[in-house]
Amino acid sequence: MSEILGWLAQPFGYAFMVRGLWASMIVGIVCPILGTYVVLRGMAFLGDALAHIILPGVVIAFLLGWPLAAGALIIGVLAALAIGAISKRAEIKEDAAIGIVFAGAFALGVALISLQRSYAIDLAHILFGDLLGVSISDLWLMAGLGALVLLTIFAFYKEFLVLSFDPILATTLRLPVTFLQNLLLVLLAVVIVISIQAVGVALVLAMLVTPASAAYLLTRRLPYMMLSAAGIGAFSSLIGLYLSYYANVASGPAIVLAETAIFLLVFLIAPGRGVMWSRLRKRREDTMVS
Amino acid sequence: MERPRGTMYTHSPRVVESTNSMAQLLSRPPRHDTLAPPIELEGVTLRFNQGFALKDIAFSLPAGQLVAVVGPNGAGKTTLFRIIAGTLRPDSGSVHVYGHGPGGHVCIAYVPQRSQVDWSFPVTVTEVVMMGRIRKLGFFRWPSRRDWAFVRQALDRVGMLDLGDRQIGELSGGQQQRVFLAQALAQEAEVVLLDEPLTGLDLPSQEAIFTTLNDLKEDGVTIMVATHDLNLAADRFDLVMLLNRRLIAFGTPDEVYTRSHLFEAYGGSVHVISGEDGAVVLADTCCEGEEEHQRHE
Numbered sequence: 337m338s339e340i341l342g343w344l345a346q347p348f349g350y351a352f353m354v355r356g357l358w359a360s361m362i363v364g365i366v367c368p369i370l371g372t373y374v375v376l377r378g379m380a381f382l383g384d385a386l387a388h389i390i391l392p393g394v395v396i397a398f399l400l401g402w403p404l405a406a407g408a409l410i411i412g413v414l415a416a417l418a419i420g421a422i423s424k425r426a427e428i429k430e431d432a433a434i435g436i437v438f439a440g441a442f443a444l445g446v447a448l449i450s451l452q453r454s455y456a457i458d459l460a461h462i463l464f465g466d467l468l469g470v471s472i473s474d475l476w477l478m479a480g481l482g483a484l485v486l487l488t489i490f491a492f493y494k495e496f497l498v499l500s501f502d503p504i505l506a507t508t509l510r511l512p513v514t515f516l517q518n519l520l521l522v523l524l525a526v527v528i529v530i531s532i533q534a535v536g537v538a539l540v541l542a543m544l545v546t547p548a549s550a551a552y553l554l555t556r557r558l559p560y561m562m563l564s565a566a567g568i569g570a571f572s573s574l575i576g577l578y579l580s581y582y583a584n585v586a587s588g589p590a591i592v593l594a595e596t597a598i599f600l601l602v603f604l605i606a607p608g609r610g611v612m613w614s615r616l617r618k619r620r621e622d623t624m625v626s
Numbered sequence: 627m628e629r630p631r632g633t634m635y636t637h638s639p640r641v642v643e644s645t646n647s648m649a650q651l652l653s654r655p656p657r658h659d660t661l662a663p664p665i666e667l668e669g670v671t672l673r674f675n676q677g678f679a680l681k682d683i684a685f686s687l688p689a690g691q692l693v694a695v696v697g698p699n700g701a702g703k704t705t706l707f708r709i710i711a712g713t714l715r716p717d718s719g720s721v722h723v724y725g726h727g728p729g730g731h732v733c734i735a736y737v738p739q740r741s742q743v744d745w746s747f748p749v750t751v752t753e754v755v756m757m758g759r760i761r762k763l764g765f766f767r768w769p770s771r772r773d774w775a776f777v778r779q780a781l782d783r784v785g786m787l788d789l790g791d792r793q794i795g796e797l798s799g800g801q802q803q804r805v806f807l808a809q810a811l812a813q814e815a816e817v818v819l820l821d822e823p824l825t826g827l828d829l830p831s832q833e834a835i836f837t838t839l840n841d842l843k844e845d846g847v848t849i850m851v852a853t854h855d856l857n858l859a860a861d862r863f864d865l866v867m868l869l870n871r872r873l874i875a876f877g878t879p880d881e882v883y884t885r886s887h888l889f890e891a892y893g894g895s896v897h898v899i900s901g902e903d904g905a906v907v908l909a910d911t912c913c914e915g916e917e918e919h920q921r922h923e
Contacts, residue, residue, distance in 0.1 A: 494760045495760065495765070497753075501754070502738070502743070504708075505757060508713060508734055508735065508736050509761040510732055511761065552748065555748060556748050557793070558748050558753075561748050
């Protein structure tokens with residue numbers, strides 16, 4: 337028994353592992369909660385695009401010596417507005433507009449990094465995260481921004497609910513629809529910024545979409561969906577850290593793999609909506625017919 | 627102009643009008659001019675590609691009427707409702723609801739076609755009904771005991787009190803339609819626009835909806851219902867509006883259902899048999915729900 341406890345406790349004898357744990361918990365809880373709206377509103381592609389768009393912001397901020405989060409936020413908000421502006425010119429469909437901005441910005445980011453070979457900026461860390469390199473000040477920033485995101489979601493809970501369920505209803509109720517949509521985009525940009533350290537821009541989509549989708553299959557009410565998504569996210573973060581420590585897997589991908597495994601499990605066995613459940617029901621119906 | 631549900635995130639600039647500025651966000655809806663008609667349209671025109679989705683629509687409705695809006699597929703019924711509700715802006719013409727433009731009103735309930743609703747969305751019946759009250763609640767405030775009582779009362783009026791905790795996908799078609807009627811009640815709507823609420827419902831479910839509609843009418847609520855069923859429109863409604871991009875006729879069923887009006891709206895696709903006391907309409911060749919906005923995109 338104490339052996340198991342020792343095995344579980346051992347990684348957290350190191351300060352960098354404890355910091356990594358805190359960081360992954362923040363990301364593992366905040367991302368999936370915002371992710372429920374991403375899943376329900378069908379914003380997955382936009383979320384992924386925004387994550388990639390943020391790359392040049394991070395690089396430019398680094399080159400200018402600004403805080404990385406500031407550069408990322410500015411670029412994220414600008415990109416969201418640019419996408420809106422391009423798709424308003426009805427000649428270009430919105431997903432194509434997102435694609436143009438997304439790929440262009442990402443290319444710019446990679447190009448900037450390739451020019452700066454001599455500088456100590458590591459593309460791999462931005463793309464896939466560097467959980468074990470999180471500093472105390474990073475941690476405070478993540479906690480502060482994370483709390484801000486959760487508070488905003490709480491404050492606008494009922495408005496976001498209506499907007500996600502039925503945008504037309506939101507309009508006939510005279511809710512400030514554009515304001516709420518932009519607020520959701522800004523929250524998305526903030527969450528991506530705090531996730532860069534943990535899982536990187538290439539994998540942050542998984543943090544947003546995978547636990548929330550598993551939770552969608554398990555629950556029938558939004559508050560429960562949010563809570564279970566956060567639970568799945570936090571649990572996956574823990575599993576990912578152990579995987580990282582004992583199996584020597586990079587921590588960001590390890591967390592995402594844990595989330596994916598949980599999703600697949602839920603997808604197979606979720607009561608009511610899972611694959612096996614519908615098989616079973618179908619068989620029962622078949623036997624009843626025959 | 628498809629609803630953005632389940633599709634990409636949509637900014638749809640033409641759909642979301644007038645409610646966006648912070649000033650509007652903080653302002654109160656205008657007070658009703660109770661002497662003005664509940665709905666009044668003048669010269670409303672909406673262009674669409676090279677042609678017209680709606681052309682020069684003008685009418686005025688007295689309060690407390692039950693109005694059927696009929697016409698073939700693509701006649702512009704949904705578009706008309708969306709313009710009255712203020713979610714689409716016409717290219718020209720004016721819309722007045724109780725004397726004011728529709729943009730500021732919180733008293734207009736638009737109930738979409740059932741096919742346009744995401745029934746797997748994780749909300750309960752009670753929560754959907756409560757949505758009708760959130761603008762009244764205002765920002766940063768949670769529903770009070772009074773609001774919940776109001777919602778329960780609305781559910782009771784449509785006979786759905788014991789189904790309040792169900793997820794909305796676990797309901798029959800008629801029950802789903804009644805959830806949205808309860809939402810309109812919770813919203814304290816004075817103008818209710820229902821898009822094809824009767825399509826695909828069996829007779830008892832249709833009766834349940836008419837019971838609620840007549841109940842609302844007694845309270846002075848003005849109700850417009852889009853339907854494909856010309857006979858039902860004649861039997862159960864005070865007034866019928868025959869629409870095919872233009873307003874072809876508007877009045878009592880007898881006035882509207884003449885051979886020439888129907889021919890103008892449907893061409894040869896409606897069979898009319900003249901009986902002893904006026905026209906008897908046999909059938910609109912039309913089909914299930916999907917309205918014109920599919921082609922609007």
